[in-house]
Amino acid sequence: MPREFKVLIAGGGMAGLILGQLLELAGIEYMIFEKAPRPTTLGSAMGFGPNIMPLFEQLGMLEDIAKISKLVDHTLVLDEDLNVVADIDGKAMRKKLGYGHYIFSRPDMFQLLLSRVPAHKVFFSKKILTVEEEIDKVTLKFSDNSQISGDICVGADGGYSAVRQSLYRSLKARGILPRKDMEDLTFGFYNLLGTTNPMDPAKYPALAAPDCKIELMQRTTTKHALHTFTVPGNRFCWNVTNHVQTDEGANCTVFRNSEWGNETAQSMCNEVRDFKAPFGGTMADYIDATPKEAISIVMLEEKLFKTWYGSRTVLVGDACHKMLPSAGQGAINAIQDAVVLANNLYDLPDRPTLKNISFCFNLYRSERYPMAKMAFQLSQQQSKLISGQSLTDRMKRKMAFSYIPQFVQNKAMEKPNAYRPQVNFLPMVPDRGTYKVLQRRLSKRYQEEMGVSKAV
Numbered sequence: 001m002p003r004e005f006k007v008l009i010a011g012g013g014m015a016g017l018i019l020g021q022l023l024e025l026a027g028i029e030y031m032i033f034e035k036a037p038r039p040t041t042l043g044s045a046m047g048f049g050p051n052i053m054p055l056f057e058q059l060g061m062l063e064d065i066a067k068i069s070k071l072v073d074h075t076l077v078l079d080e081d082l083n084v085v086a087d088i089d090g091k092a093m094r095k096k097l098g099y100g101h102y103i104f105s106r107p108d109m110f111q112l113l114l115s116r117v118p119a120h121k122v123f124f125s126k127k128i129l130t131v132e133e134e135i136d137k138v139t140l141k142f143s144d145n146s147q148i149s150g151d152i153c154v155g156a157d158g159g160y161s162a163v164r165q166s167l168y169r170s171l172k173a174r175g176i177l178p179r180k181d182m183e184d185l186t187f188g189f190y191n192l193l194g195t196t197n198p199m200d201p202a203k204y205p206a207l208a209a210p211d212c213k214i215e216l217m218q219r220t221t222t223k224h225a226l227h228t229f230t231v232p233g234n235r236f237c238w239n240v241t242n243h244v245q246t247d248e249g250a251n252c253t254v255f256r257n258s259e260w261g262n263e264t265a266q267s268m269c270n271e272v273r274d275f276k277a278p279f280g281g282t283m284a285d286y287i288d289a290t291p292k293e294a295i296s297i298v299m300l301e302e303k304l305f306k307t308w309y310g311s312r313t314v315l316v317g318d319a320c321h322k323m324l325p326s327a328g329q330g331a332i333n334a335i336q337d338a339v340v341l342a343n344n345l346y347d348l349p350d351r352p353t354l355k356n357i358s359f360c361f362n363l364y365r366s367e368r369y370p371m372a373k374m375a376f377q378l379s380q381q382q383s384k385l386i387s388g389q390s391l392t393d394r395m396k397r398k399m400a401f402s403y404i405p406q407f408v409q410n411k412a413m414e415k416p417n418a419y420r421p422q423v424n425f426l427p428m429v430p431d432r433g434t435y436k437v438l439q440r441r442l443s444k445r446y447q448e449e450m451g452v453s454k455a456v
């Protein structure tokens, strides 16, 4: 049944596009506003695993995802001379968890998600400057001097969210913004990254393998970590991470609060060109095989914000929890937010009063915050383990890879997989694997409308 309220989604990234797709299915009116002039080609490897694949199965997207992805069987950790330090088995847990880990390039996933939302509902070149709240509506103001009003605003506009800044300004003025939320994001790494054009499998046999080959190299002579992944189409996704110590971070004003972009990328490319690369050759081979405009550099900052909503505005994804990337949980948690928010919006009574909206946002945050916190902490630990370059990080890495048995490491990775939200106003897919999955509830409205009453 179509609903009588309008949702304005700020940002057409991972969370914004999934939310659009779900609101389309829920019969809720929405519009997506993205500041980029066109669909992005920026980004490197990303991954989805058992804690989000049930959603894609439910949405009938498993085949589409398989086409743009490769499944991970093994991840090799190398030292600077290409000696194998650790071989992490990615297959071992597949049976237990019911799904494997899919690796794809972000631009490919972005295109897939974009194709699932009607084109006339995504507006490019719409940069939001501010959000203004009134008792009965919320208004977005854009850099082209236009504006639009709706009932609800969703800030899906990433780590430097303009929506969050507007919301926090008004909460601060009212004296109700927690002190922690006034602090900057913490900065620890920066990343140079891209996805190559097709390369020659005769020169790089790993490209021809059906599974995703991952090689992570730690350099001891510099503070860099090089990560390389094979994706369909004989391409590599690659990134070079540089760990910045806290005192350097504070002074690193060139990059601080910069966004995903390629302006400063070329100078870092020159710095790393001669590094020996995973899979052979040097980093120059990967850099030269990547279109210049598809190479970007990004600050990897992190922060879990406490405040996720206020009045008619709510935040999802990086806008409320920016995570370090090594555990691959940032995009997954952004999408889980979108699912849980859509579920609660589906049950919102037709009259979108402030009281009803606030009730709905509170349910959303209560379910998501503890889960995001767990993923945030896991991401912090994994990033230090994989890319950290302080003496303690290096010692912990040696310990973890040399002495801690694989099954103990797997155990730590299992925990986030118990939580697998699905759309609660569509038929749910059964749990796969033998791992115990947290129970989900069907929407109250859906049960009434469909005459079903069973929790799943």
Ligand SMILES: Cc1cc2nc3c(=O)[nH]c(=O)nc-3n(C[C@H](O)[C@H](O)[C@H](O)COP(=O)(O)OP(=O)(O)OC[C@H]3O[C@@H](n4cnc5c(N)ncnc54)[C@H](O)[C@@H]3O)c2cc1C
Pocket: 010, 011, 012, 013, 014, 015, 016, 033, 034, 035, 036, 040, 042, 043, 044, 045, 046, 106, 126, 127, 128, 129, 156, 157, 158, 159, 160, 161, 162, 193, 260, 316, 317, 318, 319, 325, 330, 331, 332, 334
């Ligand atoms: C271009 C790009 C490349 C990325 N590449 C990688 C990668 O290779 N590996 C990785 O792990 N993560 C990458 N990320 C981050 C990753 O997509 C997010 O961490 C994760 O998916 C969370 O999704 P999100 O929707 O919250 O944020 P994002 O996916 O970052 O989406 C936010 C969207 O909001 C838009 N936006 C921002 N400000 C405004 C504004 N004022 N008005 C309107 N729109 C606005 C942005 O352009 C972006 O499209 C990338 C993000 C971007 C934007």
